[in-house]
Amino acid sequence: MTKADTVAQIADATGISKEEVEKVLESFFITVKNSMSGGENIYIRGFGSFINKERAEKTARNITLKSTVIVPAHVVPHFKPSKEFVNQVKEGNKLT
Structure with a gap:
């Protein structure tokens, strides 16, 4: 499953637009990377x-x-x- 597939599936399940879901997912990834880079x-x-x-x-x-x-x-x-x-x-x- 690709990121695009994941975004589409979440958008279908929640009724939120694909663009908004992608922003949230990207923000999650950035937060995880930044936190772990900082040793958290x-x-x-x-x-x-x-x-x-x-x-x-x-x-x-x-x-x-x-x-x-x-x-x-x-x-x-x-x-x-x-x-x-x-x-x-x-x-x-x-x-x-």
């Missing part, structure tokens, strides 16, 4: 959590050059779905 985690009850995970420094191998490379410690975004989300997907139930 986001918790949405019943849906899931957007959290920053810290990765430790590690040694990796470049097999083409046959050398080792140090990968510095870094932070990566991660989404952890709620139990309700996971159970709904497992059971294949759709909400209306």
Whole structure:
């Protein structure tokens, strides 16, 4: 499902125009990105959590050059779905 499909489906379900739905969705994405870039985690009850995970420094191998490379410690975004989300997907139930 693409962003356009998501916007169309939300617009149909709510009766709000596609343009307004797209603005809200874009604002949500920007808020999530900005918050996580600032080191904040986001918790949405019943849906899931957007959290920053810290990765430790590690040694990796470049097999083409046959050398080792140090990968510095870094932070990566991660989404952890709620139990309700996971159970709904497992059971294949759709909400209306």
